[in-house]
Structures are given as structure tokens and as C-alpha cells.
Amino acid sequence: MKLTGITVAAIALTFSGFVSAEAPAAGDVEKGKEIAAGICAGCHNPDGNSAIPIYPILAGQYPGYLAKQLHDFKAAEGETAKRDNQIMAPMAATLSEDDIANLAAFYSQQKPQSGPVTDASLVKAGERLYQGGNLENSIPACSSCHSPDGQGIPPHYPKINGQHPGYTLSQLQAFRQGTRKNDTNSAMQTIVSRMSEQEMKAVSEYIATLK
Template identity: 30%
Template structure:
């Protein structure tokens, strides 16, 4: 119980530091997504025509993602707190209002059904336990303790991760492990990811990818 209380306090401290950003215009965001920023490719080149992402290229699903969260991530790419050369190149000429418009647009898009699971039943069961129950003895809270019921996301602080591509989830957990993401004020995910084994990362990514997702807005 003490571990859970300390974890909740840690999360709250991080949320108090989260910046607030402007609201976006979804109609303008749709136009910007099609046009690109003038120097890079349109969003669909990586994220698909409907924001569904591309598992083979580890490009995430962004359809239905909370607009505030999506905006914060794009700002993080521009500021170098998240590193992905393709992403940075394709949004570096957008101002913050334009980024807010893009985020608002993708938040309105419907979420596609998850792909059929290819993992073993044992792997999915391990992933389910980590996602929904955690492993408190080893200081691993369940994903749902932050990402909400069924991991559908909680406002702009914690994204929906159910239905996200397993390849992307695995990539990002590894990035947190290696300290390559600096967009979290308290680096909560880094601390958690560093406690996960490769087997656990594969399992939780496979399980979450197999679960249906819902738009966060």
C-alpha cells in the first residue's frame, strides 16, 4: 500500500508541472495535415491517410489521440526533448497554433479496430497482467493506473495506448529505458521502463496492441 501511495504522489507532482497550450482548429488542422509544413512530407506519408499509423515502420496511430497530449509531443519534438529526425523535419516550420490545429484534427478521427494478435497466449497473458495488475513486488505499477481504465487514456497527461501498434509501443519503451525521451517532467515512464525485461516489453506491447481503442475526445 505504501508503494502505491508514493507512486500516486509522484504522478501528481508531475502533472502539476505540465504546461497548458492553445486549443486548435480541426478544420485548419486537416488542411495543414494534407499540405505539410512546406519543407517536409504530409502527415499521411507516415501516419496513414486516416491517422492509423504503420506498424511496419513503427509509425504510431494518432487518430483519436487526445489533442493536448498530441500537441505536447509535437512541441517536444521541436524542442529536442523527443528525437526523431523524420518527425522533426516534417513539423519544424509549424508554429504552436498550427501544431494545435493538427492535434485537434487528428483527435476527431475514428480509431480503427486492432489488428489480429500474433503473440502466443502465454505472452498475451503476461502482457495483460502487467497492463492491468502490474507487479507491485517489483515496483511495476499496472499501465492502467496512469493510462486509465482499459488503457484508453486520461486527458492530455496520459495517452491511450490500447490499440497502439506493438512495434511502436516496444520502440518507445526501449527509448524510455535508454533515456532517449525527455518530455516527461518527472521521467516517470523512464523509471518504470528500466524495470521491464525484454520479455515483459514484448508481452505488454503485444497485449495492448490487441485491445480495442476509443477516441479520447
């Protein structure tokens, strides 16, 4: 059954209702810098501004969100990780609680640099979906949880502005395929199940333009 515009808006507000203010980073920035230089810089660059489109820009991200992601790459014995990723799983497995807090503190203090748009022809369609959703298919506006400028709502909804389109698209696909299932109340898994591949590509391109 199709949902009305009011119902979709209510769903989006419900998702947003699970957020709270982000606490200050508790880790040691200098220790985080050392860890990042040793094991993270090859993919994410020393300051977290990845130049490789399949790897995310971490600079400026909320520390609570970063810490959660590193925990979610770890799988409990006999279970699949909430983020099933063959590259990150062995990296995260070596990190202690202090390491995670220190990395989160370090990256949160770095200045982000936006990734480039790869298909400008999709940006306008992406803007319509991001800011207004698709009521016909019961897709709420991305801005309702990630804010109109992509700054997010910590700690559950991350900053996504300026992110590489290729990385954003890969995460939307991961939510759809079930290899990523660490979203609040399965919100993203529900939403992407209603999105077309073209919509996912378009909104990924638009997100890269946000400042």
C-alpha cells in the same frame, strides 16, 4: 531496497495526481486536415490510423497530448529535443503554433482503428503486468495512469488502447535509452528501467487488444 505493494500503489497514485481535465481542442479541424494530408499522411495515413506498425495511430488521441508531443520533437538551439527522433524532428520544425493546434484538433476528432496483435502468446503475461504490475520489481500497474481500458488520463497520460505493439515497444525502449524523456516527473523512465525486454514486449501486445 524492494518496495512494498502499498508503496508501489502510492507511487502510481502520485503519478496520476499530476493530471487534469483535457480542454476542448482549440485548433481548426479543417486546416489540420489540410496539413495532415500534405505532410503527415505518408506515415500516419490521412485519418491518423497508421497502417505501418512503427508509426503510431494518432486518431482519437487527446489534443493536448498531441500538441505536447509535436513541441517536444523540436529542439532548442544547442540542446537535444525531449523526443530525439530523426524522422519527426524536421517535420515538427516546420510547424507553427497554429499548425500544431490545428493538427491536434484534427487528429483528436478522427475515429481510431486498432493495430493488430503480432504475438498472441504474450498477451496474457502482458495483461497481468498492465493490470497488476510486478511488485517484486517495483513496477506499478500500467492501468494506474493509463486506465484499465487504456483510455488514459488527459493531458499527461495518453490513450494507448489499440496502439501498434511495435510502436509501443519502441517507445518503452526509447524511454529506457533516454532518447525520449518527456514523461511527467520521469515516471516512464523510472518504470521501464525495472522492466525486462520480455515484459515490455508482452505489455505492448496486450495494449493492442484494449478497446
